[in-house]
Amino acid sequence: MTYSPEVRERLETDAKEIIGRYPRPRSALLPLLHLVQSEDGYVSDDGQEFCAEMLGLSKAEVVGVATFYTMYKRKPSGEYNVGVCINSLCAIMGGDQIWDELTEHVGVGHDETTTDGKITLERLECNAACDFAPVMMVNWEFFDNQNPESAKQLVEDLRAGKEVAPTRGPGRLCTFKEASRVLAGFPDGLAGEGPAASGPSLQGLKIAKANGWEAPVSDR
Amino acid sequence: MTQLTPVLTKNWDLPNSFTLDGYGEYAAAKQALTMDPDAIIQMVKDSGLRGRGGAGFPTGMKWGFIPQNDGKPHYLVVNADESEPGTCKDIPLMLANPHALVEGVIITSYAIRANYAFIYVRGEVLHVIRRVQAAVREAYEKGYLGTNVFGSGYDLEVVVHSGAGAYICGEETALLDSLEGYRGQPRLKPPFPAVAGLYACPTVVNNVESIASVPSIVTNGADWFAGMGTEKSKGFGIFSLSGHVTRPGQYEAPLGITLRELIDMAGGIREGHELKFWTPGGSSTPIFTAEHLDVPLDFESVGAKGSMLGTRALQIFDETTCVVRAVLRWMEFYAHESCGKCTPCREGTYWLKQVLKRLDKGQGTEEDLATIIDVSDNILGRSFCALADGAVSPVYSSVKYFREEYLKHFEIGGCPFDRAASTVWGKA
Ligand SMILES: Cc1cc2nc3c(=O)[nH]c(=O)nc-3n(C[C@H](O)[C@H](O)[C@H](O)COP(=O)(O)O)c2cc1C
Ligand code: SF4
Ligand code: FES
Numbered sequence: 001m002t003y004s005p006e007v008r009e010r011l012e013t014d015a016k017e018i019i020g021r022y023p024r025p026r027s028a029l030l031p032l033l034h035l036v037q038s039e040d041g042y043v044s045d046d047g048q049e050f051c052a053e054m055l056g057l058s059k060a061e062v063v064g065v066a067t068f069y070t071m072y073k074r075k076p077s078g079e080y081n082v083g084v085c086i087n088s089l090c091a092i093m094g095g096d097q098i099w100d101e102l103t104e105h106v107g108v109g110h111d112e113t114t115t116d117g118k119i120t121l122e123r124l125e126c127n128a129a130c131d132f133a134p135v136m137m138v139n140w141e142f143f144d145n146q147n148p149e150s151a152k153q154l155v156e157d158l159r160a161g162k163e164v165a166p167t168r169g170p171g172r173l174c175t176f177k178e179a180s181r182v183l184a185g186f187p188d189g190l191a192g193e194g195p196a197a198s199g200p201s202l203q204g205l206k207i208a209k210a211n212g213w214e215a216p217v218s219d220r
Numbered sequence: 221m222t223q224l225t226p227v228l229t230k231n232w233d234l235p236n237s238f239t240l241d242g243y244g245e246y247a248a249a250k251q252a253l254t255m256d257p258d259a260i261i262q263m264v265k266d267s268g269l270r271g272r273g274g275a276g277f278p279t280g281m282k283w284g285f286i287p288q289n290d291g292k293p294h295y296l297v298v299n300a301d302e303s304e305p306g307t308c309k310d311i312p313l314m315l316a317n318p319h320a321l322v323e324g325v326i327i328t329s330y331a332i333r334a335n336y337a338f339i340y341v342r343g344e345v346l347h348v349i350r351r352v353q354a355a356v357r358e359a360y361e362k363g364y365l366g367t368n369v370f371g372s373g374y375d376l377e378v379v380v381h382s383g384a385g386a387y388i389c390g391e392e393t394a395l396l397d398s399l400e401g402y403r404g405q406p407r408l409k410p411p412f413p414a415v416a417g418l419y420a421c422p423t424v425v426n427n428v429e430s431i432a433s434v435p436s437i438v439t440n441g442a443d444w445f446a447g448m449g450t451e452k453s454k455g456f457g458i459f460s461l462s463g464h465v466t467r468p469g470q471y472e473a474p475l476g477i478t479l480r481e482l483i484d485m486a487g488g489i490r491e492g493h494e495l496k497f498w499t500p501g502g503s504s505t506p507i508f509t510a511e512h513l514d515v516p517l518d519f520e521s522v523g524a525k526g527s528m529l530g531t532r533a534l535q536i537f538d539e540t541t542c543v544v545r546a547v548l549r550w551m552e553f554y555a556h557e558s559c560g561k562c563t564p565c566r567e568g569t570y571w572l573k574q575v576l577k578r579l580d581k582g583q584g585t586e587e588d589l590a591t592i593i594d595v596s597d598n599i600l601g602r603s604f605c606a607l608a609d610g611a612v613s614p615v616y617s618s619v620k621y622f623r624e625e626y627l628k629h630f631e632i633g634g635c636p637f638d639r640a641a642s643t644v645w646g647k648a
Contacts, residue, residue, distance in 0.1 A: 022379065023293070023419065024400070026402075027381075028401065030381070030382070030401065033384065034343070034384070064403060065402060065403055068403040069383075069386050069404075070386065071343050071383075071385035087549060088545075088546040088547075088550050089305065092541055092639075094646075096639065097640070097643060125556065126304070126306065126308075126553075128345065129311065130462035130535065131308055131460060131470065133463070133468075134643075145644075168315065169347040170350075174346075182346060182349060182350060185380065185382070187350060190350060191347075191353065192239070196232060196233075196236065196238050196242070197237070197316040200470065201312040202232055204229060204459075204470050204471035205226050205229050205230070205233055205472075208224040208225075208226050211223070215225035215226065215230075218440035218443075219441075219444075
């Protein structure tokens, strides 16, 4: 399958905008691959061909890059990419148990998608949210402080089409394709939603305020 | 007792801290752009600011390496790839206070005579990317970025670039390759990025927190910054407590604070438990135990005790935790993230993972313990980049402090710990 002329034209317009951001075109390759995922849900063959054409690279060069990075999916994936952090800290705080119960419950393993095309499960490395352990991510939004029950409920809600909101993110969850478009550098207008900071992020500040602690005042 | 010093975290409890309304008007950048760029570099040198991305290289000195009047474009690249296990400070910082970073980018770019800056954010943090994109856009709209910044005649373009999932892209030269559209694999140094970085042009790569600290130095002065911290590790930093503490979270404090003080503030180790081991600066820094509770958390003191301050990523594990399991999971991470460029790292991490798996299951022998040290000896210092050195840190340090625990695994033919007891919901 190749892109229809309309899709192709739309993608080209976006691609040119992306390329225009950089002093050298090839720097646009990672965002272009995110753009392809926003169209196809994975880095399709056509998509990689498209990137190669836009940047004057060989397809092999594009594939060589795409296969290096874990966020680029090599096969169609679910509408919701559900990840569980299983790096040491989260694993020990309960991530392992979450993963075990969740895969059992959903019936698919790592990098596998449910037959309804809704959910892809993924084992994640540390997502820089360790103070909120155990951590899950859905379409790269934070779902902090999870437990086996909340994890299963989350997946149930996603499959039932219920609205779910990340703990530190916008009021509603985007699809994988929508998320990929933001990563390609096209904002979706949701930056203002959700808290500035919450929970653990504010612990130190809270304690400082309660004790009247401040950084020294400069003599300027 | 050491007191916390909120600077970068100070506005995080405002609901709009991530907007210009919640941040302020870039007074530091305005002031900086009236200064001689060299005076800014000198000021940052005098402040004693050292890189907050792990290695602690003096920031002003790094800027000073950029050749001047060389006729080439200069670049600033902000390393916002935060992926070292345990490290979780830049992400909340960019979520709550992205303007501190953008303002720091303006000042730094001006100081090093760059007209182009990139913020390379790991791709797996969608909302953080939205916030940084929005902050950059707001700054453009206000005339703080683009052509003729603040009417000063200085031009600066800033691009927010999303990564695509690869820990190694946090290594500065791999990051540059990635930003140029290649596989993210480290480059041979020298030449250093200051001489031949992005597109082979002089480039400064700095961590998010390093750059975000710059506006406060311009506003308050080098002496103010240098007045905090210890003799050679000056200023404040964000300390990230995670794991088995009562109140995990971000604690901004002068360098030199101790874990004992921090755990105290965090309400102690979770109730009914005691500290077993911890990382001072992420999984790549050798683990410490309760005997290190009073080590000042500055570059020199932590180094003198055989570990590294790293990114102040304090992962706390209590006595319910199996150290072999923790080390195995870290090794699985390194084996997965090894970029494959050099043999000792690519093959070595793979073998360490296999042997550790066996040890964890209680199917190892005492010989396997010698093997993991031997394999580590063949990785350490013989690999191309610091990922590999980091990978063996947990091996050496865990065997050093917990040899008996490894032995216990094969004595009883399994793991002596109850995993459920370590979980957040586990009752012990
Ligand atoms: C494997 C590896 C991963 C790294 N990841 C990061 C990272 O995510 N963020 C970061 O700022 N520095 C990281 N570094 C350190 C960078 O190479 C570099 O030292 C740092 O960005 C310099 O900035 P600073 O001087 O402001 O600390 C990493 C280094 C290695 C070897
Ligand atoms: S040490 Fe590991 S990560 Fe670094 S270049 Fe070699 S293979 Fe790649
Ligand atoms: S270990 Fe899970 S977010 Fe860091």
